[in-house]
Amino acid sequence: MPEQAETEAGARERILDRLRAARAAEAGHAPPPAGHAPPPPAGHAPPPGGHAPPAPVDTAVLAAKTWPPAERLARLRRCMEAVKAEFLEATAAGWPAAVRDFLRAGGARTLMAGAGSPLAGPLAAAGADGAAPALVLYDRPVEELKASLFSTIDAGITTCLGGIAETGGLILCPSPGEPRLLSLVPPIHLVLLDPARIWDTLWQAVRELGWSKAIPANALVISGPSKTADIEQTLAYGVHGPKRLIVVLVPGGAG
């Protein structure tokens, strides 16, 4: 649509010109004519494009939020249980069996894991006896398995990068090995969390993960099962996303 593209390019120039002109006028200079960009007079130059100086902000209120490592898990757990997340304690060797037992007890028939996930192998080994739940792998583009994903998968399982102590919450980073919809479409979502990997705050986490330099196409924080209060402010769970969120605590991680 070349016409559409032209309209949009014109809109871009006019919007940016208006913003620049407003700021130039404020600095005591006449606004530059539309469509031209003469170098602004020295001394009042706006910061060069794309490199505004950092905001002079006091982040002490964020940095002050720290907890001793031993308290972080308790705090995360308290915050997340308050919004109906459930916790399952397991070990590095025993988590696949613990997860399968938990799901079987709840009547789940199918469990989906990413084909490239480090969880797929241990789960397959633990399920070699053929008992429920059956392990299904997310191994092809969503277009080919959307129907079954929406109708026949009872649970999805993923890893996470770690947790957040201040507010509760798990940081997930979907990847080719662990697709985005695994943590969204199945009614039950299980996440493995190593209790040693809990940051104090989201602010600390995004800085330590180095995402300001290179950020994944999709990353997210999940703090509980899907919920809404849109009807009379009455809390109801499981409106669109998972109805249950199960945090599987595995000291040392999945290995």
Place this chain on the structure above:
Amino acid sequence: MAAEPVPGSGPLDFHASAAAALADPQIRANFRRAMDGLMAKRAALFADPAEWQALRALGAAIRAHALDHLPELLVRLEERCRANGIQVHWAESTGDANAAVLAILRAHGATRVVKGKSMVSEEMHLNDYLAEHGVESLESDLGEYVVQLDHETPSHIIMPAIHKNGRQIARLFGEKIRGAQYTEDVDALTAMARRVLRQKFEEADAGMSGVNVAVAETGTLVLVENEGNGRMSTHVPPLHIALMGIEKVVERLADVPPLLALLCRSATGQTITTYTNLISGPRGAGELDGPHEVHLVILDNGRSRIFADPELRATLRCIRCGACMNHCPVYTRIGGHAYQAVYPGPIGKILIPQTEGLKTRRELPQASSLCGACAEVCPVAIPITELLLRLRREAAHPEPGSPVLQAGEARAPWEERAWAAWRRVFASPRLYRLASRLATRCRWLPPPRLGPLAAWTRVRSAPRPARRSLHELARRRGVPDA
């Protein structure tokens, strides 16, 4: 319930719609209950005043800094988004934005769209526009779904269906959802919506969403939500279109956590929402899901005019938390629809007159007791009271070169003549004595009920002059110079 005036349909008459809302006990009860709950939940999370002040100062500084560098940050955002594979579109007006969205949908042959919540799309009246062009655009946030099902508009920017109680929603679902059994059970009603919408998510050709914060340094669109419908709309369909106003950008990723902390606590009294989504690109190499294309539409719609005035620019700091309306004594009593505007409550009273003009919207800045509760709870410290007063002044006595749309539209010649006469009387001792003598001697006359004076005395008791003026009483007691 009385039919609500819908923005864009029917004449704008704030006095009439406010009076109608005040007379509706259902509206009064529904809002009172909801606002009391929201205020209590917010207050519990900002219990430490020192922390609140520090966090708020940080939030205000981040937003002010972003606005100070707005053109550079928008260019950088565009650059980073393009590098990430997100296609960027610019629109000056809501009409242009609608056309941009339709062009993208047509290029993909998309006719079934699921939407996450977006106030910018409400500004655009996007659903109506798409319906006229043969595209089904379905709201998937539960509150927005309720409102759309009843052909209404949101009455609150965070809780769109807050004007309805459970029984009203139960009746609506019973009538409009095929195969639905009437129930007032909230879990059952939620399950009904889940059943309908899950199928829509699965079948949709495209998904749309708003943007809570856009990060210039990484080209990231941040979306917060509790239901999962935002993730469904942005990750299940093969195409995702995000809509944002030009003011939504911040410079750094590290700016996001404090803003979200303020937003979530102020909006719904939560420290964090269920989902915090960082979207920085479409489906990547090797990925098995996610949209093949992500488009970002950046809308101006009058914001660059607001930006032109250094004082009014603070309006653009807004992060759309809704705390100002939750704490507003006017909003709590009349509800959101009475404002006949996309943004109701205090933020609407300063934003709408600037985008739509003071000619049709001059009543909005007047619809305030100036109690200042809104400014006190604003998480980015927008001086709402000062801006209300500024717009009141602009309506009658515009500053030279005022950037405000239709400034001076409320100027009334009779009023100026009346004040000129008042000035003459008070500047002349002789006239002043004569006037006070006249007023005290004729105090038995009923207050005039003519024109503007009638409007004044309709809601206020008219002052009655004393028997004798203070000057006369003082003279009688022998006070010198009286």
